[in-house]
Amino acid sequence: MSTHSRIQAAELQAKKAPRQVRAKATFDAIIEAGAQVLAAEGYAAVTTNRVAEVAGVSIGSLYEYFPNKQSIIASGLARVMREVTAEVSASLREAVALEGQPRAGIDYWMRAMAAALERRGDLLRVALREVPFLWDIPEMRDLSDTLQHIAQEGRRKSQRVVHFDDPEASTYLLMTMVWSAILQTVLYRPAHLSRERLTQTLVEMLLKLL
Amino acid sequence: MSTHSRIQAAELQAKKAPRQVRAKATFDAIIEAGAQVLAAEGYAAVTTNRVAEVAGVSIGSLYEYFPNKQSIIASGLARVMREVTAEVSASLREAVALEGQPRAGIDYWMRAMAAALERRGDLLRVALREVPFLWDIPEMRDLSDTLQHIAQEGRRKSQRVVHFDDPEASTYLLMTMVWSAILQTVLYRPAHLSRERLTQTLVEMLLKLL
DNA sequence: CATTAACCTGAACAAAAGCTCGGAAACACT
C-alpha cells in the first residue's frame, strides 16, 4: 500500500478571508496567478515568490491569506472545479430531460462536456498529471459524485434507459467510460481521433446500448 | 497552450551502462530503490540522497550511472512498462485468437489486464498522478500504441467483430474506454464497483456491441 | 481627530536538495 501522508484539509484552504475590497483583489490576484503559472509552466514552476510576482503582490501579502503553497493551488483548482461541475451537471440534467430524443440529448451533453473541459484545458491537463494532492481537494471528487448521482436518478426515472443485469453498475460504468473518453480526447488530443469522430462514434455506441 | 519545456530524451536515460557484475548490481539497486520510494512515498519523496540510501549505495555511485534524478525514475518506469506491455499485449493476442468464444476472450483479457496493473498498483498510481515527465517516457506511449495496433489488426482479420459506421474509430474508442475503466477500477478502487461487477458488466456491454 | 484593525512590504533566514569532485578501492588484463 502507498503510505505517503495524505494532506490535511486545513492545509489546502485559505487561512483567512479578505475583509476589504482592496484585499479581495489581492486575494483573487494570488489565486489567479497560481492557476496561470500552473497552467502555463507546470507544477514545479509554481513557487510562492513567483506567484506573488505574477500577482503583482509582495510575498508577505501572499502569506497573509494562504498558509502555504499548496493552498493557493488548491483554492484555484477548487474554484475551477466548482464551475466545471456546475456547467457539466447542468448540461447532463438537460440531456436527461430530453428523454424523447436520446440522440440529441447525448450529443448535447457531450458537446457541453467537451466545451467545459476545453476552456480549462491547460490548467486541467497539468493538474491531472502533476498535482500530488489533487484528489485531496474535495471539489475534485464532487464532480464525479454529482454526475453519478444525476445519471442514476435519470435511470430510475425512465426505466427503459438501461437494460443490463446490473443497472446501477452499468450506468456507473457508462458514465465513467464516456467521461474518460471525452477527457482523454479533449485534454490529450490523440492523433487519429478528431472531436467530430469521437462524438459521432460515442453517440452511436450509446444508442446501441440504451 | 501550455509552454513548460518538454524534457529531452537524453535526460531521461542512464548515462552509461555498468560493465562489471558488481556495477550491474548497484545499477539495478538504484532503479529498484527509486521505484520503491516513488511507490511508497510519492514523487516529492524521491530525492537522490534518499534513493542512494535505500539502494545501499553512495550518492556518488548514483551519479556515475544516471545524469539526474528524473532518469532514475524514468528508467524504473520504462522497465515496468515494458513488462506490462508484454503481459497485456500477449493476453490481448490470445483473446483475439479466441474468435469463436467472445465471452471467454474478453473475460480472459480483462482479468489479465487487471492482474498486470494490480501487481504494479502502488507504483502506477503515483506515476500517473504525480510524475511530471511521465509521457516523455517512450515506453509509456508504447503500451497504448501496441494495444491499438493489435486491436485494429484483430478487427481487420475477422470482419464481423465491429459493425459501426466508423470501424477504426469505434475500435479505438472501445479499446480506450475499456482500458480506462479497468485502470480506474484497479488503481483507484471506486467504492461502489467491485472488480467482479466491473468485469461482468463490461463483458455484457462488449458482447452487445460486437 | 485619534485609535484600532486590516493590509501590505521585502529583506533575510533556514532547510533542503541536486550535484561535483578528488581520491581510494576493486577489478581486468598482461
Added chain:
DNA sequence: AGTGTTTCCGAGCTTTTGTTCAGGTTAATG
C-alpha cells in the same frame, strides 16, 4: 606483480525555495 580502467565513496558546494517578521501604510471606527 604491475598497470590501467572501472567502480565507489561521501563531505561539501551551490542554488533554490518556503516561510517569517518587524515595521510601514491604508482603511474603518467612534
